[in-house]
Amino acid sequence: DAEITxxxxxxxxxxxxxxxxxxxxxxxxxxxxxxxxxxxxxxxxIHYSYGVQDTNKGEVSDGYSVSxxxxxxxxxxxxxxxxxxxxxxxxxxxxxGGDTQYFGPGTRLTVL
Amino acid sequence: xxxxTQTQPGMFVQEKEAVxxxxxxxxxxxxxxxxxxxxxxxxxxxxxxxQGSYDEQNATEGRYSLNFQKARKSANLVISASQLGDSxxxxxxxxxxxQGANNLFFGTGTRLTVIP
Numbered sequence: 001d002a003e004i005t006x007x008x009x010x011x012x013x014x015x016x017x018x019x020x021x022x023x024x025x026x027x028x029x030x031x032x033x034x035x036x037x038x039x040x041x042x043x044x045x046i047h048y049s050y051g052v053q054d055t056n057k058g059e060v061s062d063g064y065s066v067s068x069x070x071x072x073x074x075x076x077x078x079x080x081x082x083x084x085x086x087x088x089x090x091x092x093x094x095x096x097g098g099d100t101q102y103f104g105p106g107t108r109l110t111v112l
Numbered sequence: 113x114x115x116x117t118q119t120q121p122g123m124f125v126q127e128k129e130a131v132x133x134x135x136x137x138x139x140x141x142x143x144x145x146x147x148x149x150x151x152x153x154x155x156x157x158x159x160x161x162x163q164g165s166y167d168e169q170n171a172t173e174g175r176y177s178l179n180f181q182k183a184r185k186s187a188n189l190v191i192s193a194s195q196l197g198d199s200x201x202x203x204x205x206x207x208x209x210x211q212g213a214n215n216l217f218f219g220t221g222t223r224l225t226v227i228p
Contacts, residue, residue, distance in 0.1 A: 033215055042203060042218035101216060103157035
């Protein structure tokens with residue numbers, strides 16, 4: 001069965017370190033998204049991609065970057081982790097129909 | 113202005129009863145989509161139901177239905193015959209523009225507790 005996976009599921013890091021969160025989908029979807037979830041804010045979009053070599057900034061993109069070298073993967077990089085980036089991160093993908101976004105299981109990141 | 117507003121931080125419902133979770137949205141686009149997701153305590157986001165702005169009939173998926181009132185800009189989720197497993201956070205979301213062309217905007221969620 002097609003799926004979307006994230007790794008690691010839990011990560012603790014220190015302020016100033018670079019961190020990369022992986023997202024891999026086997027749906028062969030062109031559209032992929034990264035969200036963060038914080039109490040009181042719901043989910044907010046960080047970055048998104050509509051295909052290979054395409055990346056776009058979302059609502060809360062400062063301090064984050066993504067790259068899309070193939071259809072299956074959209075890694076999210078925190079260039080220099082800050083305590084404000086402690087959150088739960090969700091990756092999602094969708095096909096061209098656009099009526100359903102499928103979410104990964106999430107990564108809980110703690111920045112000390 | 114918030115694109116999605118969920119005014120009920122928490123709701124309680126008796127098992128086997130129906131419950132309505134409120135969602136209002138704000139957009140000037142004619143073409144948009146509305147979504148509901150469920151997030152149980154385990155944390156995953158589970159897609160429940162979708163309504164397109166041009167769909168004339170309310171969407172239904174099993175025990176879930178979306179009460180779409182376009183003039184009021186509301187997209188309430190109705191869960192019939194509540195079960196204990198329905199206890200979770202529920203998020204309403206909207207996409208503006210053409211399908212697949214834009215990201216989702218999420219509300220802050222409603223925590224539903226089903227009482228035995």
